[in-house]
Amino acid sequence: MSSTNVGRITIHDVAAAASVSIATASKALNDTGRMSVETRARIRRVAQELGFRPNALARSLLSKRSFTVGLLTNDTYGRFTLPVMAGISEGLIDHGVSVFLCAIEDNPDLAKLHVDAMLDKQVDGIIATGRRIDKPLPVDLSHLPIPIVYALMTGPADAVALVPDDRQGARDAVNHLFDKGRRRLVHVTGPASFKVVEERTHAFRDALATAGMTPSEAQILTGAWSEQWGREAVEKLWSQENPPDGIFCGNDQIARGVIDALREKDVGVPNDVSVVGFDNWEIVAEQTRPPLTTVDMNLKELGRQAGRALVRLVNGEIVEPGVSKLPCTLVIRGS
Amino acid sequence: MSSTNVGRITIHDVAAAASVSIATASKALNDTGRMSVETRARIRRVAQELGFRPNALARSLLSKRSFTVGLLTNDTYGRFTLPVMAGISEGLIDHGVSVFLCAIEDNPDLAKLHVDAMLDKQVDGIIATGRRIDKPLPVDLSHLPIPIVYALMTGPADAVALVPDDRQGARDAVNHLFDKGRRRLVHVTGPASFKVVEERTHAFRDALATAGMTPSEAQILTGAWSEQWGREAVEKLWSQENPPDGIFCGNDQIARGVIDALREKDVGVPNDVSVVGFDNWEIVAEQTRPPLTTVDMNLKELGRQAGRALVRLVNGEIVEPGVSKLPCTLVIRGS
Structure with a gap:
């Protein structure tokens, strides 16, 4: 509470001490609004006792704002x-x-x-x-x-x-996979019509290009924002030659599906494959086995x-x- | 939209037709509040054109309410x-x-x-x-x-x-397990300090007693509201003689953990064991394999x-x- 901050008494402190709302305190001190004469006098007395002194700018704002x-x-x-x-x-x-x-x-x-x-x-x-x-x-x-x-x-x-900054978040995810020594990367993400899919996919391609690789369309799989799509993507990837060793997922639910499917294939995460999600939706990320490395949008x-x-x-x-x-x-x- | 309901013109219709808020329309028609003379006249004209006729009760409310x-x-x-x-x-x-x-x-x-x-x-x-x-x-x-x-x-x-009605919901869940022919039931739920845990546990015991069984404390396992607790409960139950054939879970996350753990033990759901959750949290219930039967609190x-x-x-x-x-x-x- 700012009332402990004795150096500067705010309208908040006056309102708290007088047990009224900020807006009521503001009106009382600015002689506006409707309230009883007693209430107005009481609030002004409290403000005086606390030593409340609004500066000119604050005073002009107080009279106009509803907080x-x-x-x-x-x-x-x-x-x-x-x-x-x-x-x-x-x-x-x-x-x-x-x-x-x-x-x-x-x-x-x-x-x-x-x-x-x-x-x-x-x-x-x-x-x-x-x-x-x-x-x-x-x-x-x-x-x-x-x-x-x-x-x-x-x-x-x-x-x-x-x-x-979706691109920066996605870039960090891909660079993390590079740091883990992963080189065969794929991006499993949501519907192509979403702007965030476009942004994260762009960053994925960019990060690969920066690392001297030539990203191919086969490395980008778009589908639904669901666990089921994550599981299906793993089926697809592991039915082909040379499956990936690093998977960047467009959200945490896809990543959850990917990790569940890999475990059921006896592919080790993170030993054989590293997986990164997006969203840091804690209720999903923390319960994934192993717990999910993911991008938090803050x-x-x-x-x-x-x-x-x-x-x-x-x-x-x-x-x-x-x-x-x-x-x-x-x-x-x-x- | 109620404007298609020509039989009864409401303040909502007047507000929509005049492109003002309900509260403004109300004030205009009750001669209260602040607005320009033009606005008030326009709203009244719109109300008249629409044939708006507030009854006495509505009129008294309109003047007092903020909607x-x-x-x-x-x-x-x-x-x-x-x-x-x-x-x-x-x-x-x-x-x-x-x-x-x-x-x-x-x-x-x-x-x-x-x-x-x-x-x-x-x-x-x-x-x-x-x-x-x-x-x-x-x-x-x-x-x-x-x-x-x-x-x-x-x-x-x-x-x-x-x-x-937590008890009724829990009772329905247990009776569903009975209907499926399940007789060795357990209840895996959240922390005992929660009122809903008490209610659902009470209903579980009651339903068993009604079916002529004597519920034992060993059939009620309390823990966290998490998938991990659901998985742990399965480990515990399957390390004992005579594991259950029906599991009623206190929420969907616990049920998700239970079902994942059973699948990993090659115990078939619903063939060998039936599982019911609570909450109908669709993002979890629909992605569980098989999709989760659960109680919706409406x-x-x-x-x-x-x-x-x-x-x-x-x-x-x-x-x-x-x-x-x-x-x-x-x-x-x-x-």
């Missing part, structure tokens, strides 16, 4: 959205900001209804996120009267967007940075538009 | 919360209600901050949900000035709460009913307090 950020998503499964949300919350908690998540389906009318509800609630800004980096939400946010940041989604050309950090970018926009600061790519991290386990 | 429901959760993983949220949204969409999710950690100060933010936003009511049925949220909601409904959580004694339906109960409370109707248990469904797959 709420809306998070819009169409990822109803939540696997990607919830870590992003946790990061936004963590990054903004010192600012006393609450994050409200609103899940929209792919119905534009309903999406508009929910966006309007957020505007009605006077959120300070909206972070848009979703299931797929390459699929926009079914609602145009570009003309809203509040700042918008896109997280795990690219948005329009002049928008502020943050996405994981979604929590991405959320944290998206939240901070939004606060800068809300504060009227300039944030360079365009897509920022944030680094992925290779998490090395046993595979 | 937003807050959903509080401490389930940051979201596996249980997101289906509940989807159900609430679906159940309330005809009422033009948006659901805002706010994730709270186990820090009471921060939880209070977020609850205050929801009150500030004048949500019509709050639905509380979480990771565990038997662990309350770190904030007392019982004295808030708005209605509260607990979903997948019991709450205080006089609260309206909805939880899955969380979406639970969310839908929680949303409706909240709307009734918001409308001033009486909702019987207490814990309602909603039926679970056995989903039969191949195991």
Whole structure:
């Protein structure tokens, strides 16, 4: 809690000490909003006792802000959205900001209804996120009267967007396989229509070329995002001459299927073949035998940075538009 | 969309036709809130053109309501919360209600901050949900000035709460094993400290007793909620005389571990042993070999009913307090 940070008393401390919300404290100190005379006087007294002194900038902001950020998503499964949300919350908690998540389906009318509800609630800004980096939400946010940041989604050309650096993550995965002495590499990944498949495949080819190899199309197998596809890919690869000694998988479920199929063929992982996944979905990666080495997209950090970018926009600061790519991290386990 | 339902024009239709939010339409028609004279006139014109006629009750509600429901959760993983949220949204969409999710950690100060933010936003009511049925949220909601409904959580004694009927679900699972001709049953489940473990274990014992058997403690194995524990349990059971021919697992991950371990022992599922899980976590259940027969807690339906109960409370109707248990469904797959 920032109340232990005696050097600088924030609106958060005043709100906590007066047992009111940040927004109520803000209104009391700015003589705006509706509340009883007693409440307003009490909050001002608490602020004075704590020695709260907003600077001029903060004062102007306090009067305008609602200390709420809306998070819009169409990822109803939540696997990607919830870590992003946790990061936004963590990054903004010192600012006393609450994050409200609103899940929209792919119905534009309903999406508009929910966006309007957020505007009605006077959120300070909206972070848009979703299931797929390459699929926009079914609602145009570009003309809203509040700042918008896109997280795990690219948005329009002049928008502020943050996405994981898929190519760097994939490159690290392939280089890890090289470091393990693997030379016969294949990439088993999801449907070719996904942007992330394109990005990771590009990085796979690039890393091979950089290592002086000539990547062939036979080394890239696209299919479903599922364990079953991972198992099928192993069947296919081991029915041919000269099977691979290193497999980079497009997600952790494919990697799980690959490793299960190899074990059932008595092919040792990591002794005979090294396997790397993508996502670091811990519930899968940690239970794989051996535990899965995989690429973490650092979604929590991405959320944290998206939240901070939004606060800068809300504060009227300039944030360079365009897509920022944030680094992925290779998490090395046993595979 | 209800706009096709020409027999009854709702505030939703007016809002959609006027391209404003439900709350704005409501304010325009009730002469409350702030908006330009032009906007108010336009919305009223649209309402008239559509033939919108609120009845007396609706009129009184329209003037007071914000058409937003807050959903509080401490389930940051979201596996249980997101289906509940989807159900609430679906159940309330005809009422033009948006659901805002706010994730709270186990820090009471921060939880209070977020609850205050929801009150500030004048949500019509709050639905509380979480990771565990038997662990309350770190904030007392019982004295808030708005209605509260607990979903997948019991709450205080006089609260309206909805939880899955764990005993009935477990009973159905055990009876399914009996129907398959299985008689040597064991229950492999999670940590004994969980209420759901207690409930499902109770139902397991009960079902055995009803079938004229005397359940022994050796038939109940508690451990972690993990695949690894499922595999360990199989090692243990198959190192003893007379291993089981039917295994009821406390969740799908344990069941996944059990089935993997049995396959590696060349014990046939479902030929030699039948296995039933709990949760119907599709990403696990469908990829298990064979696909897993498991109990679905119908969380979406639970969310839908929680949303409706909240709307009734918001409308001033009486909702019987207490814990309602909603039926679970056995989903039969191949195991």
